[in-house]
Amino acid sequence: MSEIRRRRQRVEVSRNRAALVSAAVRVLAARPGASMAEIASEAGVTRQTAYAHFGTREALLGAVRDELSRRAAAVVQDAEVESGTATEALERFLSAVGTLLADQAGDAGGPEPDAEAEAARHAAVEESLASLIDRGRDSGEFTTPLETGWLVTATVTLGHAADQRIRAGLVDAAAAAGEFRTAVILLYGAAPRCADGSGRPAR
Incomplete structure:
Protein backbone atom coordinates (compact mmCIF):
# COMPACT_ATOMS: atom_id res chain seq x y z
CA MET A 1 0.00 0.00 0.00
CA THR A 56 -20.32 -0.86 21.22
CA ARG A 57 -22.92 1.84 21.76
CA GLU A 58 -21.45 2.42 25.22
CA ALA A 59 -18.06 3.18 23.69
CA LEU A 60 -19.68 5.75 21.37
CA LEU A 61 -21.47 7.30 24.35
CA GLY A 62 -18.10 7.56 26.07
CA ALA A 63 -16.73 9.42 23.05
CA VAL A 64 -19.75 11.72 23.17
CA ARG A 65 -19.09 12.40 26.84
CA ASP A 66 -15.46 13.22 26.03
CA GLU A 67 -16.53 15.58 23.24
CA LEU A 68 -19.00 17.38 25.48
CA SER A 69 -16.35 17.69 28.18
CA ARG A 70 -13.98 19.17 25.59
CA ARG A 71 -16.65 21.67 24.59
CA ALA A 72 -17.19 22.54 28.24
CA ALA A 73 -13.50 23.29 28.66
CA ALA A 74 -13.64 25.48 25.54
CA VAL A 75 -16.57 27.58 26.83
CA VAL A 76 -14.44 30.13 28.66
CA GLN A 77 -11.93 30.35 25.83
CA ASP A 78 -14.69 30.96 23.28
CA ALA A 79 -16.26 33.58 25.54
CA GLU A 80 -12.98 35.57 25.54
CA VAL A 81 -13.35 36.48 29.20
CA GLU A 82 -10.22 38.62 29.08
CA SER A 83 -11.78 41.01 26.53
CA GLY A 84 -14.02 43.99 27.19
CA THR A 85 -15.48 44.80 30.57
CA ALA A 86 -15.98 42.11 33.19
CA THR A 87 -19.76 42.41 32.78
CA GLU A 88 -19.53 41.93 29.02
CA ALA A 89 -17.23 38.95 29.48
CA LEU A 90 -19.62 37.42 32.02
CA GLU A 91 -22.54 37.78 29.60
CA ARG A 92 -20.56 35.98 26.88
CA PHE A 93 -19.68 33.22 29.32
CA LEU A 94 -23.30 32.79 30.41
CA SER A 95 -24.46 32.66 26.81
CA ALA A 96 -21.86 30.02 25.98
CA VAL A 97 -22.94 27.90 28.95
CA GLY A 98 -26.55 28.10 27.72
CA THR A 99 -25.48 26.65 24.37
CA LEU A 100 -23.44 23.97 26.13
CA LEU A 101 -26.39 22.93 28.31
CA ALA A 102 -28.52 22.45 25.21
CA ASP A 103 -25.83 20.19 23.69
CA GLN A 104 -25.44 18.16 26.86
CA ALA A 105 -29.17 17.59 27.25
CA GLY A 106 -28.96 14.52 25.03
CA ASP A 107 -26.23 12.75 26.96
CA ALA A 108 -28.48 11.25 29.63
CA GLY A 109 -27.65 7.66 30.39
CA GLY A 110 -24.08 7.78 29.12
CA PRO A 111 -21.11 6.54 31.13
CA GLU A 112 -19.62 8.81 33.74
CA PRO A 113 -16.56 10.78 32.59
CA ASP A 114 -13.10 9.98 33.90
CA ALA A 115 -12.70 11.94 37.14
CA GLU A 116 -9.05 12.90 36.54
CA ALA A 117 -9.74 14.04 32.97
CA GLU A 118 -12.69 16.11 34.15
CA ALA A 119 -10.60 17.73 36.88
CA ALA A 120 -7.91 18.65 34.35
CA ARG A 121 -10.47 20.20 32.02
CA HIS A 122 -12.05 22.15 34.86
CA ALA A 123 -8.70 23.57 35.92
CA ALA A 124 -8.42 25.89 32.90
CA VAL A 125 -12.04 26.98 33.25
CA GLU A 126 -11.65 27.67 36.95
CA GLU A 127 -8.46 29.70 36.43
CA SER A 128 -10.15 31.90 33.83
CA LEU A 129 -13.23 32.35 35.98
CA ALA A 130 -11.10 33.39 38.95
CA SER A 131 -9.38 36.00 36.79
CA LEU A 132 -12.74 37.29 35.54
CA ILE A 133 -14.18 37.53 39.04
CA ASP A 134 -11.15 39.39 40.36
CA ARG A 135 -11.26 41.78 37.41
CA GLY A 136 -14.95 42.48 37.97
CA ARG A 137 -14.41 43.00 41.67
CA ASP A 138 -11.48 45.39 41.06
CA SER A 139 -13.50 47.44 38.56
CA GLY A 140 -16.52 47.62 40.86
CA GLU A 141 -18.73 45.72 38.39
CA PHE A 142 -19.09 42.75 40.76
CA THR A 143 -20.07 43.71 44.28
CA THR A 144 -19.96 40.29 45.91
CA PRO A 145 -18.16 40.02 49.29
CA LEU A 146 -17.64 36.29 48.74
CA GLU A 147 -14.17 34.80 48.30
CA THR A 148 -13.08 34.19 44.70
CA GLY A 149 -12.29 30.50 45.11
CA TRP A 150 -15.69 29.87 46.65
CA LEU A 151 -17.40 31.70 43.78
CA VAL A 152 -15.53 29.63 41.20
CA THR A 153 -16.55 26.39 42.89
CA ALA A 154 -20.13 27.61 43.22
CA THR A 155 -20.27 28.53 39.53
CA VAL A 156 -19.06 25.11 38.41
CA THR A 157 -21.44 23.39 40.84
CA LEU A 158 -24.38 25.45 39.57
CA GLY A 159 -23.52 24.40 36.02
CA HIS A 160 -23.66 20.75 37.06
CA ALA A 161 -26.93 21.38 38.90
CA ALA A 162 -28.47 22.92 35.77
CA ASP A 163 -27.36 19.90 33.76
CA GLN A 164 -28.85 17.50 36.33
CA ARG A 165 -32.20 19.31 36.29
CA ILE A 166 -32.36 18.91 32.52
CA ARG A 167 -31.53 15.21 32.74
CA ALA A 168 -34.16 14.68 35.42
CA GLY A 169 -36.78 16.23 33.14
CA LEU A 170 -37.49 19.05 35.61
CA VAL A 171 -36.72 21.83 33.12
CA ASP A 172 -35.71 22.20 29.49
CA ALA A 173 -32.30 23.49 28.44
CA ALA A 174 -33.49 27.07 27.94
CA ALA A 175 -35.05 27.24 31.41
CA ALA A 176 -31.97 25.68 33.02
CA ALA A 177 -29.73 28.20 31.26
CA GLY A 178 -31.94 31.01 32.57
CA GLU A 179 -31.76 29.67 36.12
CA PHE A 180 -27.97 29.33 35.88
CA ARG A 181 -27.61 32.86 34.50
CA THR A 182 -29.74 34.41 37.24
CA ALA A 183 -27.97 32.50 40.01
CA VAL A 184 -24.47 33.46 38.81
CA ILE A 185 -25.38 37.13 38.35
CA LEU A 186 -26.78 37.24 41.88
CA LEU A 187 -23.72 35.46 43.29
CA TYR A 188 -21.32 37.88 41.63
CA GLY A 189 -23.37 40.96 42.47
CA ALA A 190 -23.32 41.88 38.78
CA ALA A 191 -25.88 44.09 37.05
CA PRO A 192 -27.62 42.15 34.25
CA ARG A 193 -27.29 43.86 30.89
CA CYS A 194 -30.30 44.72 28.74
CA ALA A 195 -30.81 43.44 25.23
CA ASP A 196 -29.60 46.80 23.87
CA GLY A 197 -26.24 46.29 25.61
CA SER A 198 -26.78 48.98 28.25
CA GLY A 199 -25.76 48.45 31.82
CA ARG A 200 -29.26 49.01 33.17
CA PRO A 201 -30.63 45.99 35.03
CA ALA A 202 -32.90 43.80 32.92
CA ARG A 203 -36.46 43.56 34.17
Missing part, protein backbone atom coordinates in the same frame (compact mmCIF):
# COMPACT_ATOMS: atom_id res chain seq x y z
CA SER A 2 1.38 3.40 -0.97
CA GLU A 3 1.97 6.14 1.58
CA ILE A 4 -0.58 8.35 -0.17
CA ARG A 5 -3.23 5.65 0.13
CA ARG A 6 -2.43 5.12 3.82
CA ARG A 7 -2.76 8.85 4.44
CA ARG A 8 -6.12 8.92 2.70
CA GLN A 9 -7.33 6.00 4.81
CA ARG A 10 -6.23 7.73 8.03
CA VAL A 11 -8.03 10.90 6.96
CA GLU A 12 -11.18 8.90 6.17
CA VAL A 13 -11.05 7.07 9.50
CA SER A 14 -10.62 10.35 11.38
CA ARG A 15 -13.43 12.00 9.38
CA ASN A 16 -15.85 9.10 9.96
CA ARG A 17 -15.10 8.99 13.67
CA ALA A 18 -15.64 12.74 14.05
CA ALA A 19 -18.85 12.54 12.01
CA LEU A 20 -20.19 9.74 14.21
CA VAL A 21 -19.48 11.62 17.45
CA SER A 22 -20.98 14.84 16.08
CA ALA A 23 -24.04 12.99 14.83
CA ALA A 24 -24.42 11.22 18.17
CA VAL A 25 -24.42 14.57 20.00
CA ARG A 26 -27.22 15.85 17.73
CA VAL A 27 -29.31 12.67 17.65
CA LEU A 28 -29.07 11.93 21.37
CA ALA A 29 -30.14 15.51 22.16
CA ALA A 30 -33.46 14.73 20.47
CA ARG A 31 -33.69 10.99 21.15
CA PRO A 32 -31.56 9.78 24.11
CA GLY A 33 -32.35 6.14 23.30
CA ALA A 34 -31.31 6.36 19.65
CA SER A 35 -29.64 3.25 18.26
CA MET A 36 -26.25 2.92 16.60
CA ALA A 37 -28.04 2.51 13.27
CA GLU A 38 -29.86 5.83 13.71
CA ILE A 39 -26.67 7.61 14.67
CA ALA A 40 -24.78 6.04 11.76
CA SER A 41 -27.50 7.15 9.34
CA GLU A 42 -27.26 10.73 10.64
CA ALA A 43 -23.47 10.59 10.20
CA GLY A 44 -23.80 9.31 6.64
CA VAL A 45 -22.06 6.00 7.30
CA THR A 46 -23.22 2.41 7.68
CA ARG A 47 -24.07 0.70 10.94
CA GLN A 48 -21.12 -1.64 10.32
CA THR A 49 -18.77 1.36 10.04
CA ALA A 50 -20.06 2.73 13.34
CA TYR A 51 -19.36 -0.56 15.10
CA ALA A 52 -15.96 -0.82 13.41
CA HIS A 53 -14.99 2.51 14.98
CA PHE A 54 -16.51 2.10 18.44
CA GLY A 55 -17.36 -1.57 18.96
Whole structure:
Protein backbone atom coordinates (compact mmCIF):
# COMPACT_ATOMS: atom_id res chain seq x y z
CA MET A 1 0.00 0.00 0.00
CA SER A 2 1.38 3.40 -0.97
CA GLU A 3 1.97 6.14 1.58
CA ILE A 4 -0.58 8.35 -0.17
CA ARG A 5 -3.23 5.65 0.13
CA ARG A 6 -2.43 5.12 3.82
CA ARG A 7 -2.76 8.85 4.44
CA ARG A 8 -6.12 8.92 2.70
CA GLN A 9 -7.33 6.00 4.81
CA ARG A 10 -6.23 7.73 8.03
CA VAL A 11 -8.03 10.90 6.96
CA GLU A 12 -11.18 8.90 6.17
CA VAL A 13 -11.05 7.07 9.50
CA SER A 14 -10.62 10.35 11.38
CA ARG A 15 -13.43 12.00 9.38
CA ASN A 16 -15.85 9.10 9.96
CA ARG A 17 -15.10 8.99 13.67
CA ALA A 18 -15.64 12.74 14.05
CA ALA A 19 -18.85 12.54 12.01
CA LEU A 20 -20.19 9.74 14.21
CA VAL A 21 -19.48 11.62 17.45
CA SER A 22 -20.98 14.84 16.08
CA ALA A 23 -24.04 12.99 14.83
CA ALA A 24 -24.42 11.22 18.17
CA VAL A 25 -24.42 14.57 20.00
CA ARG A 26 -27.22 15.85 17.73
CA VAL A 27 -29.31 12.67 17.65
CA LEU A 28 -29.07 11.93 21.37
CA ALA A 29 -30.14 15.51 22.16
CA ALA A 30 -33.46 14.73 20.47
CA ARG A 31 -33.69 10.99 21.15
CA PRO A 32 -31.56 9.78 24.11
CA GLY A 33 -32.35 6.14 23.30
CA ALA A 34 -31.31 6.36 19.65
CA SER A 35 -29.64 3.25 18.26
CA MET A 36 -26.25 2.92 16.60
CA ALA A 37 -28.04 2.51 13.27
CA GLU A 38 -29.86 5.83 13.71
CA ILE A 39 -26.67 7.61 14.67
CA ALA A 40 -24.78 6.04 11.76
CA SER A 41 -27.50 7.15 9.34
CA GLU A 42 -27.26 10.73 10.64
CA ALA A 43 -23.47 10.59 10.20
CA GLY A 44 -23.80 9.31 6.64
CA VAL A 45 -22.06 6.00 7.30
CA THR A 46 -23.22 2.41 7.68
CA ARG A 47 -24.07 0.70 10.94
CA GLN A 48 -21.12 -1.64 10.32
CA THR A 49 -18.77 1.36 10.04
CA ALA A 50 -20.06 2.73 13.34
CA TYR A 51 -19.36 -0.56 15.10
CA ALA A 52 -15.96 -0.82 13.41
CA HIS A 53 -14.99 2.51 14.98
CA PHE A 54 -16.51 2.10 18.44
CA GLY A 55 -17.36 -1.57 18.96
CA THR A 56 -20.32 -0.86 21.22
CA ARG A 57 -22.92 1.84 21.76
CA GLU A 58 -21.45 2.42 25.22
CA ALA A 59 -18.06 3.18 23.69
CA LEU A 60 -19.68 5.75 21.37
CA LEU A 61 -21.47 7.30 24.35
CA GLY A 62 -18.10 7.56 26.07
CA ALA A 63 -16.73 9.42 23.05
CA VAL A 64 -19.75 11.72 23.17
CA ARG A 65 -19.09 12.40 26.84
CA ASP A 66 -15.46 13.22 26.03
CA GLU A 67 -16.53 15.58 23.24
CA LEU A 68 -19.00 17.38 25.48
CA SER A 69 -16.35 17.69 28.18
CA ARG A 70 -13.98 19.17 25.59
CA ARG A 71 -16.65 21.67 24.59
CA ALA A 72 -17.19 22.54 28.24
CA ALA A 73 -13.50 23.29 28.66
CA ALA A 74 -13.64 25.48 25.54
CA VAL A 75 -16.57 27.58 26.83
CA VAL A 76 -14.44 30.13 28.66
CA GLN A 77 -11.93 30.35 25.83
CA ASP A 78 -14.69 30.96 23.28
CA ALA A 79 -16.26 33.58 25.54
CA GLU A 80 -12.98 35.57 25.54
CA VAL A 81 -13.35 36.48 29.20
CA GLU A 82 -10.22 38.62 29.08
CA SER A 83 -11.78 41.01 26.53
CA GLY A 84 -14.02 43.99 27.19
CA THR A 85 -15.48 44.80 30.57
CA ALA A 86 -15.98 42.11 33.19
CA THR A 87 -19.76 42.41 32.78
CA GLU A 88 -19.53 41.93 29.02
CA ALA A 89 -17.23 38.95 29.48
CA LEU A 90 -19.62 37.42 32.02
CA GLU A 91 -22.54 37.78 29.60
CA ARG A 92 -20.56 35.98 26.88
CA PHE A 93 -19.68 33.22 29.32
CA LEU A 94 -23.30 32.79 30.41
CA SER A 95 -24.46 32.66 26.81
CA ALA A 96 -21.86 30.02 25.98
CA VAL A 97 -22.94 27.90 28.95
CA GLY A 98 -26.55 28.10 27.72
CA THR A 99 -25.48 26.65 24.37
CA LEU A 100 -23.44 23.97 26.13
CA LEU A 101 -26.39 22.93 28.31
CA ALA A 102 -28.52 22.45 25.21
CA ASP A 103 -25.83 20.19 23.69
CA GLN A 104 -25.44 18.16 26.86
CA ALA A 105 -29.17 17.59 27.25
CA GLY A 106 -28.96 14.52 25.03
CA ASP A 107 -26.23 12.75 26.96
CA ALA A 108 -28.48 11.25 29.63
CA GLY A 109 -27.65 7.66 30.39
CA GLY A 110 -24.08 7.78 29.12
CA PRO A 111 -21.11 6.54 31.13
CA GLU A 112 -19.62 8.81 33.74
CA PRO A 113 -16.56 10.78 32.59
CA ASP A 114 -13.10 9.98 33.90
CA ALA A 115 -12.70 11.94 37.14
CA GLU A 116 -9.05 12.90 36.54
CA ALA A 117 -9.74 14.04 32.97
CA GLU A 118 -12.69 16.11 34.15
CA ALA A 119 -10.60 17.73 36.88
CA ALA A 120 -7.91 18.65 34.35
CA ARG A 121 -10.47 20.20 32.02
CA HIS A 122 -12.05 22.15 34.86
CA ALA A 123 -8.70 23.57 35.92
CA ALA A 124 -8.42 25.89 32.90
CA VAL A 125 -12.04 26.98 33.25
CA GLU A 126 -11.65 27.67 36.95
CA GLU A 127 -8.46 29.70 36.43
CA SER A 128 -10.15 31.90 33.83
CA LEU A 129 -13.23 32.35 35.98
CA ALA A 130 -11.10 33.39 38.95
CA SER A 131 -9.38 36.00 36.79
CA LEU A 132 -12.74 37.29 35.54
CA ILE A 133 -14.18 37.53 39.04
CA ASP A 134 -11.15 39.39 40.36
CA ARG A 135 -11.26 41.78 37.41
CA GLY A 136 -14.95 42.48 37.97
CA ARG A 137 -14.41 43.00 41.67
CA ASP A 138 -11.48 45.39 41.06
CA SER A 139 -13.50 47.44 38.56
CA GLY A 140 -16.52 47.62 40.86
CA GLU A 141 -18.73 45.72 38.39
CA PHE A 142 -19.09 42.75 40.76
CA THR A 143 -20.07 43.71 44.28
CA THR A 144 -19.96 40.29 45.91
CA PRO A 145 -18.16 40.02 49.29
CA LEU A 146 -17.64 36.29 48.74
CA GLU A 147 -14.17 34.80 48.30
CA THR A 148 -13.08 34.19 44.70
CA GLY A 149 -12.29 30.50 45.11
CA TRP A 150 -15.69 29.87 46.65
CA LEU A 151 -17.40 31.70 43.78
CA VAL A 152 -15.53 29.63 41.20
CA THR A 153 -16.55 26.39 42.89
CA ALA A 154 -20.13 27.61 43.22
CA THR A 155 -20.27 28.53 39.53
CA VAL A 156 -19.06 25.11 38.41
CA THR A 157 -21.44 23.39 40.84
CA LEU A 158 -24.38 25.45 39.57
CA GLY A 159 -23.52 24.40 36.02
CA HIS A 160 -23.66 20.75 37.06
CA ALA A 161 -26.93 21.38 38.90
CA ALA A 162 -28.47 22.92 35.77
CA ASP A 163 -27.36 19.90 33.76
CA GLN A 164 -28.85 17.50 36.33
CA ARG A 165 -32.20 19.31 36.29
CA ILE A 166 -32.36 18.91 32.52
CA ARG A 167 -31.53 15.21 32.74
CA ALA A 168 -34.16 14.68 35.42
CA GLY A 169 -36.78 16.23 33.14
CA LEU A 170 -37.49 19.05 35.61
CA VAL A 171 -36.72 21.83 33.12
CA ASP A 172 -35.71 22.20 29.49
CA ALA A 173 -32.30 23.49 28.44
CA ALA A 174 -33.49 27.07 27.94
CA ALA A 175 -35.05 27.24 31.41
CA ALA A 176 -31.97 25.68 33.02
CA ALA A 177 -29.73 28.20 31.26
CA GLY A 178 -31.94 31.01 32.57
CA GLU A 179 -31.76 29.67 36.12
CA PHE A 180 -27.97 29.33 35.88
CA ARG A 181 -27.61 32.86 34.50
CA THR A 182 -29.74 34.41 37.24
CA ALA A 183 -27.97 32.50 40.01
CA VAL A 184 -24.47 33.46 38.81
CA ILE A 185 -25.38 37.13 38.35
CA LEU A 186 -26.78 37.24 41.88
CA LEU A 187 -23.72 35.46 43.29
CA TYR A 188 -21.32 37.88 41.63
CA GLY A 189 -23.37 40.96 42.47
CA ALA A 190 -23.32 41.88 38.78
CA ALA A 191 -25.88 44.09 37.05
CA PRO A 192 -27.62 42.15 34.25
CA ARG A 193 -27.29 43.86 30.89
CA CYS A 194 -30.30 44.72 28.74
CA ALA A 195 -30.81 43.44 25.23
CA ASP A 196 -29.60 46.80 23.87
CA GLY A 197 -26.24 46.29 25.61
CA SER A 198 -26.78 48.98 28.25
CA GLY A 199 -25.76 48.45 31.82
CA ARG A 200 -29.26 49.01 33.17
CA PRO A 201 -30.63 45.99 35.03
CA ALA A 202 -32.90 43.80 32.92
CA ARG A 203 -36.46 43.56 34.17
